[in-house]
Amino acid sequence: MGKYIIAHGGKIQGFYSRTIEHAKEAAQFCNTNYFKDLDSLIEVSDTLFITTSDGAIKNVWDCIAAKNVKGKVICHFSGSLSSDIFSNKESAGVVACSVHPIYAFSNKFTAYQNLTEALFTVEGDSEALSRMQELFAILPNRVVSIPTETKGKYHAAASVASNQLTGLLWMAIELLKETGITKKRHMRC
Numbered sequence: 001m002g003k004y005i006i007a008h009g010g011k012i013q014g015f016y017s018r019t020i021e022h023a024k025e026a027a028q029f030c031n032t033n034y035f036k037d038l039d040s041l042i043e044v045s046d047t048l049f050i051t052t053s054d055g056a057i058k059n060v061w062d063c064i065a066a067k068n069v070k071g072k073v074i075c076h077f078s079g080s081l082s083s084d085i086f087s088n089k090e091s092a093g094v095v096a097c098s099v100h101p102i103y104a105f106s107n108k109f110t111a112y113q114n115l116t117e118a119l120f121t122v123e124g125d126s127e128a129l130s131r132m133q134e135l136f137a138i139l140p141n142r143v144v145s146i147p148t149e150t151k152g153k154y155h156a157a158a159s160v161a162s163n164q165l166t167g168l169l170w171m172a173i174e175l176l177k178e179t180g181i182t183k184k185r186h187m188r189c
Contacts, residue, residue, distance in 0.1 A: 001051060001077060001101075002030045004112035008138045016041040029109065039067060047073040047131070054078045058085055065092045073128045075099055079158055082151035083124035097124025097132060098151070101141070102158055116140045123148045 002012050014033030017023040027034035035041040042048065048069070050060050057076050064074065065086075070093030074086055079100045086096040103118035105111040120136075120143045122129055129145065136143045146154055176182075 001049070001112070002026060002032070004115050005135065005139070006030050006032070007112065008140070010135060010138055013044045014041060038063065042067055042069060042072070045072065047075060047135075050074070050076040052076075054081055057081060061086055065089075065094075069094050073097065073131050075124075075128065075132070077101075080151070080155040082148045083128070084148060089125075095125040095128035095131070097122060097128035099132070100154075104162060119144060121146050121154060123151055 002015070006012060012030060012032050014035050015023045015026040015030075016035040016038050017026070020034070020036065023034035023036075042064070048064060050057055050064075052060055057078060061074070065088055072094050074089065074094045074096045076083075076085070076098050077100060078085075078098060079102075081098065083096040083098045086094070089096045100121050101115060101118040102121065103111070103115055118141055120139070120141045122132070122136075122143055123146050
């Protein structure tokens with residue numbers, strides 16, 4: 001996402017990761033900075049994007065919430081989790097949202113090149129979404145806001161459309177192969 005944002009004229013302060021090598025790799029790929037500590041990144045950022053696996057978002061948030069983040073926007077890119085995962089956001093003084101491109105990322109170094117047609121869904125605090133408008137304005141994607149309480153249904157629909165459809169197509173192809181019909185022998189593409 002960082003490379004995609006930069007490719008469309010956005011600015012990223014840099015990257016932080018528990019593993020310095022990951023932060024350096026992302027910074028080099030995006031031609032920006034890496035930070036050795038979280039406090040340094042927080043100090044120069046108005047928005048913090050959490051781009052970890054879904055299972056790590058809560059732990060990362062707990063670490064960030066213990067810092068001075070008053071006035072910041074906190075955002076994650078999970079398709080399955082809503083911004084409600086940012087518990088105690090009010091006491092931390094932040095506004096929160098989630099952004100999710102409906103797109104299967106197959107390669108972290110090339111996926112951004114094909115992201116322009118993806119629909120982005122957003123949900124969260126109205127102030128967070130309002131402050132994210134500057135980012136949305138530079139991206140060519142359509143952005144659709146969904147109610148926070150429907151994030152689970154949204155994820156189920158996206159999963160069925162992506163994962164389940166792919167599985168059904170694979171099963172159909174395998175069954176056709178068992179009948180002797182193959183792409184090489186009988187199908188024209």
